[in-house]
Amino acid sequence: xxxxxxxxxxxxxxxxxxxxxxxxxxxxxxxxxxxxxxxxxxxxxxxxxxxxxxxxxxxxxxxxxxxxxxxxxxxxxxxxxxxxxxxxxxxxxxxxxxxxxxxxxxxxxxxxxxxxxxxxxxxxxxxxxxxxxxxxxxxxxxxxxxxxxxxxxxxxxxxxxxxxxxxxxxxxxxx
Numbered sequence: 001x002x003x004x005x006x007x008x009x010x011x012x013x014x015x016x017x018x019x020x021x022x023x024x025x026x027x028x029x030x031x032x033x034x035x036x037x038x039x040x041x042x043x044x045x046x047x048x049x050x051x052x053x054x055x056x057x058x059x060x061x062x063x064x065x066x067x068x069x070x071x072x073x074x075x076x077x078x079x080x081x082x083x084x085x086x087x088x089x090x091x092x093x094x095x096x097x098x099x100x101x102x103x104x105x106x107x108x109x110x111x112x113x114x115x116x117x118x119x120x121x122x123x124x125x126x127x128x129x130x131x132x133x134x135x136x137x138x139x140x141x142x143x144x145x146x147x148x149x150x151x152x153x154x155x156x157x158x159x160x161x162x163x164x165x166x167x168x169x170x171x172x173x174x175x
Contacts, residue, residue, distance in 0.1 A: 030062035037067025039105045042141040044128040046108060052125075053118045061115035064137065067105040070097035091154030092134070099156070106141045109129075 010025070019032075035043055053059040068076070074097050079166040080090035101107035108128075110116050116137055122128050130136070136151045150156075 012090050030060075033066075035063060035064045035066055037069075038108070038142070041127075041143065042106045042108070045128055045141055045143075049119060049123060049126040049128055052122070053115065057118060059118040060112075061119060062111045063108050064111050065102065065109040068100065068102040070103050073100045073103050078116040088154070092152045095153045099109070099153075101131075101140050108139055109135075109137045110138060110139060117137050 004029045004083075014140040019036070029174060038046070039133050050061045051121050053061050060136065077094045079088060080089055083095070084090045097103050110119060113136065116130075116139075119128060119139055120136075123129055124146060127141050128139045129146055130149065131140050131147060132138055132152050140147075
C-alpha cells in the first residue's frame with residue numbers, strides 16, 4: 001500500500017516522500033491510531049523507526065495505545081484491581097497514573113507481533129525499548145540507553161540503589 005502513496009508523496013513532500021508515504025500508509029492501515037499526546041521526541045523516534053521498518057524491512061508497526069490522560073489510566077488501573085482481585089495482582093498488568101509512562105507521553109503499545117519483534121530488534125537505534133518481559137507490545141522512549149528488562153510493570157528499578165522493589169517490598173538485589 002505504501003508504494004501506492006509514494007508518487008503523490010513525492011510531489012507533495014519532495015525529499016521527505018518516503019516518510020510522508022509511510023505516514024499515509026500507516027494511517028490507511030491503522031485508521032484508529034492516535035499519536036497525539038506523545039512527547040515530540042517520542043513521536044519523532046517512533047515515526048523514524050516505523051518509516052525504517054516499512055521501507056527497509058516491509059514491516060508495519062501500528063500503535064494501539066500511546067498517550068493516556070491520567071483519568072483514563074486511573075480507570076484502567078481500577079479495572080485491573082477489580083479484575084485481578086488485589087492491588088498487587090493488578091500491578092502485574094497495569095500501573096497507576098503517577099507511575100505510567102503512557103501518561104507522560106513516552107510509552108506506546110504496538111501491533112502486530114511482527115512489528116513488535118522488529119522494534120525489539122532495531123528500536124534501540126531510536127531510543128525505543130521493550131520494558132517488560134510479560135508485555136511484548138509495550139515500548140518506551142528512553143534516549144539515555146537500554147533500561148533493565150523488568151518481569152512486569154509492578155517491578156520498578158530505583159536508580160539511586162541497586163535493589164529491585166515491588167509494591168514497596170524488596171524482592172531481590174540487582175546487579
